[in-house]
């Protein structure tokens with residue numbers, strides 16, 4: 001699909017306003033962002049960012065819609081989400097292509113991202129009939145206890161450029177079945193993706209007679225919109241994806257007003273490769289983990305911790321794969337790696353390589369900008385392998401680029417120690433055919449991450465599991481399992497059906 005077709009199918013125009021809560025798009029600031037293709041530099045369009053007044057309008061609609069939406073039975077809200085999933089199926093090609101066009105990931109990954117949205121919708125439809133709490137035994141005669149889950153309110157969603165549509169869907173699909181309304185501040189690097197998503201759900205919501213405000217988007221500056229959103233007492237939950245620096249700010253501000261957060265921040269994901277590993281599998285998983293999405297996933301493999309006996313052969317084979325990576329236009333099916341999001345990201349890549357070399361690292365492959373694509377832009381880089389010690393400062397930091405740090409180990413205990421010795425804790429994996437090694441990695445003394453895998457890589461999690469991490473990754477969970485609970489408020493109820501008043505703990509209080 002070319003740009004004109006993608007724009008037509010998704011209702012996008014060369015000039016658009018950045019705020020919407022169901023009706024027309026609007027924006028009243030003079031603040032315009034120019035959106036450029038990371039691949040060609042071509043101007044995709046101009047978006048007028050939302051002002052403080054636009055935010056106020058969106059929040060008003062969201063709060064009003066919540067009062068109505070929470071009254072709709074959850075399975076009927078699930079039916080709406082089912083239709084959203086159907087609409088996404090119908091627009092999968094266009095939306096997946098837009099992700100590639102605006103963000104730069106290759107088409108199969110752009111389509112995969114939309115599939116992730118469809119999957120979470122399907123998951124949420126079933127979940128909408130099972131927002132269940134337990135019934136509990138009361139110590140008082142003639143009493144029953146139970147737990148219920150109620151809608152929470154307006155959920156604020158802040159998302160990053162690298163998953164410009166899926167992360168929003170993980171949050172909204174669950175928030176909507178829970179009876180919440182959503183206000184989304186997408187990354188200003190990928191506003192068209194957000195506008196397209198809102199256009200898709202607007203049609204579904206309109207067809208079902210839902211009031212405006214159940215879904216809202218505000219494209220705007222962090223200082224105007226982001227700050228307002230995190231400080232807004234009307235927003236009980238802020239779900240944010242992005243850097244640890246940003247997450248710390250959000251955690252502090254929302255925490256100070258005792259609001260809740262789901263934070264999905266930086267990762268520093270490692271794959272341990274044992275001498276007992278299936279080398280073919282380990283190779284394929286390392287390759288996808290480190291080079292896929294041009295290293296711009298939170299779950300990208302950043303470190304390979306390799307048993308010393310297999311280290312040299314493994315690295316040789318990995319370099320062999322790196323040499324064959326086709327770098328270029330992400331919409332071309334022959335391309336394996338597209339551009340980085342912008343020149344700033346390329347600068348981060350170059351700085352990280354320089355720092356690694358200064359800190360004792362040795363570049364085994366790559367390390368350079370590679371002008372590619374039609375306009376030979378400076379947004380393409382070579383995927384890079386650097387041999388370096390885990391304790392080097394640069395290895396401790398997350399660089400959002402296709403750089404993988406490689407290191408050796410002798411014994412599994414040492415590998416696990418290296419593995420956990422970073423501030424972040426999102427995803428992790430081990431390749432081994434030894435059951436004992438695999439189980440050790442998954443045990444209390446193994447990986448300290450929110451996601452730990454055996455014989456698959458660190459990236460590409462399915463939506464069925466809870467997604468998120470520990471330590472500086474922020475601690476929140478999104479997506480599958482019981483992540484829906486974060487979007488609801490919990491209530492414990494005690495009912496007296498027997499008629500007689502009994503006090504708990506045997507307390508007597510009579511005259």
Ligand code: UN1
Nearest residue numbers: 163297298299459460461
């Ligand atoms: C992210 O990079 O923010 O597990 C999310 C994965 C994807 C999601 C990544 N399902 O790699």
